[in-house]
Amino acid sequence: MLEGPRVLRFLVFTTKKHLFSAAVLASVLLVSGCANPNRVETFKSPVTGVFYTVETFHGVGLASDYTRVYAHLERNGASKKILVLDGDNLTVAKIIWNNPHESTFCLQGGITNIFRNEVTLIVGDSPEASETIYSHLQEHCEAASESMTSE
16 A cells, blocks of 8 residues: 555655646637637628628636638639738727728727738639739728628
């Protein structure tokens, strides 16, 4: 039978090591973005097969909310998705399509971490299998602006 202070120290050390490993793994999974979004809104463009999704994650990482906006192209059974905007506590109030290939994101606060003002989505080899979208950021857009609503 194992007894004594030496064995007790070994058991305590082993238990602490496993608890620490479990805590580190849980933290990495939480911050790494493995979670599904709590809310997804879709904003269709005037061009068939082109749309944005606004994905909101509640309580991810150190921020209370985290938002990602992706541009999508779906054509001939193929699809492509590119990250356009993401940030902490970011609220995308609406997306205005200025023309078929240019949009404005109306923001109501938050911190922008990544923003791409131009994305080219390619789903094939022909010129018809690609679309380029230009994006702009604007805070507190006027209510009179015409926008595409989410579905």
